[in-house]
Amino acid sequence: xxxxxxxxxxxxxxxxxxxxxxxxxxxxxxxxxxxxxxxxxxxxxxxxxxxxxxxxxxxxxxxxxxxxxxxxxxxxxxxxxxxxxxxxxxxxxxxxxxxxxxxxxxxxxxxxxxxxxx
Amino acid sequence: xxxxxxxxxxxxxxxxxxxxxxxxxxxxxxxxxxxxxxxxxxxxxxxxxxxxxxxxxxxxxxxxxxxxxxxxxxxxxxxxxxxxxxxxxxxxxxxxxxxxxxxxxxxx
Numbered sequence: 239x240x241x242x243x244x245x246x247x248x249x250x251x252x253x254x255x256x257x258x259x260x261x262x263x264x265x266x267x268x269x270x271x272x273x274x275x276x277x278x279x280x281x282x283x284x285x286x287x288x289x290x291x292x293x294x295x296x297x298x299x300x301x302x303x304x305x306x307x308x309x310x311x312x313x314x315x316x317x318x319x320x321x322x323x324x325x326x327x328x329x330x331x332x333x334x335x336x337x338x339x340x341x342x343x344x345x346x347x348x349x350x351x352x353x354x355x356x
Numbered sequence: 357x358x359x360x361x362x363x364x365x366x367x368x369x370x371x372x373x374x375x376x377x378x379x380x381x382x383x384x385x386x387x388x389x390x391x392x393x394x395x396x397x398x399x400x401x402x403x404x405x406x407x408x409x410x411x412x413x414x415x416x417x418x419x420x421x422x423x424x425x426x427x428x429x430x431x432x433x434x435x436x437x438x439x440x441x442x443x444x445x446x447x448x449x450x451x452x453x454x455x456x457x458x459x460x461x462x463x464x
Contacts (some may be wrong), residue, residue, distance in 0.1 A: 341448025
């Protein structure tokens with residue numbers, strides 16, 4: 239079955255960087271589109287970024303534009319999110335998800351916690 | 357950016373009752389790329405409906421989606437105990453993809 243496992247979260251200070259990873263299994267990784275979605279504690283879901291199967295097309299939320307970079311390594315079945323210049327508002331659980339029919343997100347990982355605190 | 361508004365914010369119902377959840381978009385959702393998710397505490401979201409009205413794999417038929425353009429509805433025909441959760445709509449007809457703020461369905 240499909241399994242997505244995020245890692246790389248932690249507690250960091252404002253202005254620093256962090257790279258999240260999402261290891262995928264049970265999917266044809268090189269044919270799959272991926273998204274990152276985050277959720278602050280007690281809040282709703284916020285879409286963060288998208289990457290196409292070949293990595294050529296990438297889209298970002300305004301909150302991520304210019305600071306976050308989504309990438310993938312199809313040889314390692316792994317998705318990444320490089321997050322730079324982190325701020326307090328970036329504190330959240332970050333989920334990776336695969337894109338299914340009609341732009342929906344059909345499989346989700348359990349998420350990795352990112353806490354930005356001084 | 358398309359803004360999604362969900363109503364009501366909270367829906368208090370009893371098991372067996374019918375739940376009707378609304379999702380309204382600030383602009384037309386292209387190709388009816390509208391999805392619904394269920395999220396329980398401590399869990400990741402689970403896809404229920406995609407393309408406004410198609411049930412995802414293994415989703416019971418008590419869940420149904422309808423609507424087009426800017427107005428969409430998720431209906432749960434008879435609430436089971438495991439259905440009490442938060443429900444989010446999401447559009448990806450245009451980038452950036454956006455989520456609604458959610459509707460909490462709790463036990464009356």
